[in-house]
Amino acid sequence: NRRRLKEAIELAIFRATSLDRPCSLLLIDMDRFKLVNDLEGHEAGDRFLIEVSRLLRRHAGHTDTVARIGSDEFAVLLENLSAEQALERAEFIRGELEGYGFRHGGRQYRTCASIGVAGIEGGTGSAAVSELMAQADQACFVAKQHGRNRVHAYSEGDPELDYLRRDHTWAPLIREAIERDRLFLCFQPIVRTRDGRITHYECLLRMRDRDGNVCMPGEFIPVAERTGLIHRLDMWVVDRALDFLAAQPRGERDVRVSVNLSAHAFLNRELFDLLARRLEMSRVPSDRLLFEITETAAIENMARSRELIARLRALGCRFALDDFGSGFSTFNYIKHFPVDYLKLDGSFIVNVANDPVDQALVRHMISIARSLGKETIAEFVESEAAFEAVRELGVDYVQGHYLGEARETPIARVELPGYTPTVPPDGDGERPAPPSADPRRGRAG
Template sequence: MMLSKSLQRKKIIIAGLDSKLVIAIEAMLLRKGFSNLSFANECADIYRIIRPFAENSVDLGLVIVDEFLPGGDVGHMCTSLSRENNGIALPFIILKAESSDQLNDSIQSSGDLIYDLYASFREAELLILVELLLVLKNERYLRNQQQEKLISELATRKLLDAKLKYLIAHDELTGLMNRANLEQHIRLSLMRFKALHQNGALLLIDLDRFGLINDLEGFDVADRLIIEVVALIRKTLTRDVFFARIDSDEFCLYFENVSLTQAKESAEAIRKSLDECRFTTGDVCYNITASIGIAALPTQKVIVHPEELISKAHQACYLAKQNGRNMVWIYNEDDKAIKERHRDVFWVPLIREALVDKNFFLVFQPVINLKSGIVSHYEVLIRMRGQADSVIHPIEFIPVAERMGLIHCIDIWVVENAIDFLAALPVEMSDVCLAINLSGFAFQDGSLLPTLKRKLDLSWVNADRITFEITETAAVDNFDQTRQMINKIRALGCHFALDDFGAGFCSFNYLKKFPVDYVKIDGQFIRNLVNDETDQVLVKSMADVARKLGKKTVAEFIEVPQVIPILVSLGIEYGQGYLFGKPCRELIDGGRVPLAHFSNESETKSHFSYNRLD
């Protein structure tokens, strides 16, 4: 048997009375490569030698001991030290005299690490037994190591399983319920609510401007803030509640069997305690506020799923933020803002579908020279096809598109299709010009200018035939950015008109600095112009200022023929309204409107048998 070097370096103890025999055993072991030898004259010496190996017996080999070694009971020592349990699994070779009997029963039953050998042994016999016991001890040690490792792995796995089970239902940072766990409790509560007709309320708490602290101070500080907020909310609560963290800075509190009044009182207490809290990090102190939305049971609509209740609380929280933050808002189906959000949900897929399936189309309304009756240009308006060939007007979908981020797509669609319309006109209509309405968000879209450039290059349409209309309020809201974009588009050759002038109380100073070619006077000054001298004074002042600034004027909402001579006398050059034609898909044949046609009062009335639907 070839032993490894590591086994040959194990500690071997030789304990005997016969010095010649001890020397002979030593020589045999040295010749075989065993060099880590120690000697003992009594049992106490053996205990002294192995004491340093008590905690780790891996380097301890075996003991060769005389059966009559003084200083103790050799049999008891062998039995106790060779045990695996409570022992160190130390092998023993007991040297016996020729006259001795076999090992007694107690030593034999102690295991396979104790062997007896007559003192008259042969060298090969001793060496084989030494090597065998060292191998057995090493295998026993390796087996115990594997068992300990397995036990440790099992314990670690159980710990991980327990942690995973906890994390499945709880937030790791705060120890609160997570959303899934909260929904399970709400689901059970809803079932009890149906059976027992109990009340209940869900509070959704959203920290105001938490992202600012997160960005400025980092994640560690933000986490510390969350922990402090949770502790503060817990301290404020006076009744049992299901408390969950459902997002980075959003928390839900679900109260069972409470009235709406009680829920609001709890919400106000939490809001007030957070408002009074000061969060300090370094030299900076932050004021912490929260917007809180409440959804209560029962509601007008039966709630089946927990997500519905959370959604209602979330909508109420959104309204709290929209109305100034740091406040409590109760969900109400009749809220105008709630209905508006439901309306958005309804219209968004219809708008997307219209963009993909080409359900939008353009209509054109003429802008007339008030002196000659010649069509100056046409204003382009968008419509949507509805069910059964119905027509949906922009008042229905444009506000939704602006709120939901779809208005840029509509702006681009209108620009591209208006230019395509001009490109498709026959040569004899190459003088037709269009005024294209742009939303107030158009100049925040970086793709507008390159799209316009590309479309003009590909279509060969003269940019001079295109005027873009932007409302006064939209222009003033972002004056510098809008003016820069207008200058870039005008550099291509396009024109600009300031729509609804006067509606937003725009100062003439803005008009002086704004690079537009047309000023469209808002219809509120035109509708009653015949009978209202104040409107006449205002319109005249607008016309005079526009003329001095080199801008042309267009009067909107012309609905009666009597207003035409008044507008001309006030210096207004162009007019637009249902008197001349409602928006339609065809252009006016001949490009001229006979103004004398509107002198007949009966014909005028026939023009206004419908409502304005721009």
């Protein structure tokens, strides 16, 4: 077990540093244990682990220590072997595990393992038990990142470890920001091209660090996704968006907001019930709330995305597909996807005023959207020329710095050439509903 292993590592480190006898630690993560456990039950899973333990014991030297340190994790401590010999032994064990077939109920399961290797050369300086175990664990993580069923020796320069270090730094800051109210929303206007009216605001998430500095989503959203904190951020954004809508004065109660849902939101089976309850409590008309999902995330989780979108639309919420056009192979899916708006990928918009190819592509996407009965939103409208170009091409809504920056206090109107600013009459519920979110500016998810 883990306690016995730590004792053995402590002694091995002493021998390595004092007696010039190198040692290496192999951390072995069984890549397919969950499959056996889920399909055959815990009794079969236990027998599988026992057989793996016996296999490891058979191929370990008489001075080696073998331990089970997690549900499907094992460790082998090798002594008096060079780094090259330890890697050879690890590769041999990996091959034996790959060739092993677990049989149960007339079925056979092939297994494999990711193995991380960390070592201490003889005569080197002191090292802590926890440090060696952490290095082996990190090497195993890199092996998994490289495709599993492989051996990887720890190196401090492994770029994959930057994710782990970043997660270790940022995860506590994100939790603290949620608990201590250091998150806030900025609102960027979305303007209807036919009359220059602000019909929506996109909610863009920001975070303040302990010193009050503003952190952009690109810094903390990826960490939240890897560490599972993204679900809390998703719900925080929805809560604050509904609070914003509920607080609008009577004359502005036809304005809508768009909220970005992370790809991970569609893996959260509780999301629909939480959203439905929150909508009911807020008393905000559900058609004032738009959700946005990227095209890539929608296609990757096609069945679940369609299910959740259909259920939320049944409540009255609207949906937009972000980054539309970034994956042309997915055009076939769009006609079956229940969204209201297609948000054109910003890469087609930034140079649309001067690039005939971008103009042709945007025109084509607008044509597809109209044939499907959907409206279009163009993001990254950064200049008057870009605005005039997309308006002439027939885009329904526009968003970008030219029309308004994202601000904590949203702007009430925009001044555009050729438009006379108007104050919408009270109760004008005509405004349609787009979303928008750009990771470079601030995913609200």
